[in-house]
Amino acid sequence: MPQLTGITTLTATLELLTGLHIGAGDAEMHIGGVDKTVVKHPLTQSPYIPxxxxxxxxxxxxxxxxxxxxxxxxxxxALEAARGPVRDEVKRILQLFGVGGGELKDAAALAxxxxxxxLAFWDCSLSPAWEQAVRDNNQMLTEVKSENRINRISGVAEHPRNTERVPAGACFDFRLxxxxxxxxxxxLxxxxxxGLKLIEFDSLGGSGSRGYGKIRFTGLCIDGQDQQAHFDAVQAFPAPAPAP
Known part of the structure; x- marks a missing residue:
């Protein structure tokens, strides 16, 4: 196996542009309460991003x-079936994220x-300065958003539900x-x-199609060096081929 030559660390501030819901997997519902809560630290009750x-x-x-x-x-x-540039990309994805433990048991060359x-991802805690400012102002770290479904025929709102979100503007400490x-x-x-740029373009957590979970990365550093300008210039998709 090849030698480990170093570990690159990426850090950034992950800022919410819209409310974020990453569910806590509640086992029960409470009448008049929140139907879907966000995941929180069990001791501090502060929301975080797994x-x-x-x-x-x-x-x-x-x-x-x-x-x-x-x-x-x-x-x-999937790697064995891929060809050309697609194989190269699939290979990088598998190198970054890994494969199931048993898949390479009898494939020494591929292993x-x-x-x-x-890659190793860290849980993202709220940025201490942002959390302290919210607490100092006696504000809440989360919000509850009420939603319902509209009956297409009668126009009546039905099936109300309350969803807990971390509000827009919240900042988390990101690291991988x-x-x-x-x-x-x-x-690699x-x-x-x-991949980080794709998340910015898409969303994080649940209900992204309804506007939840829009984020951006700011102050991105690689091994302690400011690389935000480089990240801002990253193209998430290949440049289109020039017209003939």
Whole structure:
């Protein structure tokens, strides 16, 4: 297996442009209360963004962009079926996010080609300064948004529900780590930045089609060096081929 040569760390402020809902998976509902709550730290009750939510969203968007998307996450079979530039992109996705533990058990050559998972996502806590300012003003860290469904025939609002969200303007501390192995494709970091840009274009959490979860990354640093200008210039999609 190739040697680990370093670990690149990306940090940024993740700012909410619209309310964010990442559900807590409530086991019961309370009459007159909130139907869907957001995930919170069990001790402080402060909302946070699970690293798994960021990882899953980025991987899903990159798989859709590759053109090799399937019902389940891309795997060994998808890599073996891909050809040309698509194979290169699928390979980078698998190197970044990994494959199931048993898939490479009897495929030593492929296991050596992919190596271990490169990305490690951290849970994103509220930025301390933002949280303290909210608490100092005796404001709430979350909001409750009331929604309903409109009967298309009668025009009457039906099935009211209350959804808890982290409000627009909230800021979280974002961080992820990228392991670097000897011989790695230099485009792995580019793929990570493109994945972050795709999340900006799309949404995070639930109900993105209704305007929830629009975000942006600011103050992005790579190994402590300001790279926001570089990130702002990242193209999430290949440039179109010139007209003949």
């Amino acid at each position: 690293g798994s939510s960021l990882k899953g969203k980025m991987r899903s968007l990159l798989e859709w962009r590759s053109g090799a998307v399937q019902e389940a996450p891309l795997d060994k079979a 050596a080609e992919l190596g271990p998972t490169r 780590s990228l392991r670097r192995l000897a011989g790695d494709d230099e485009r 970091l580019d793929t990570v930045l493109q």
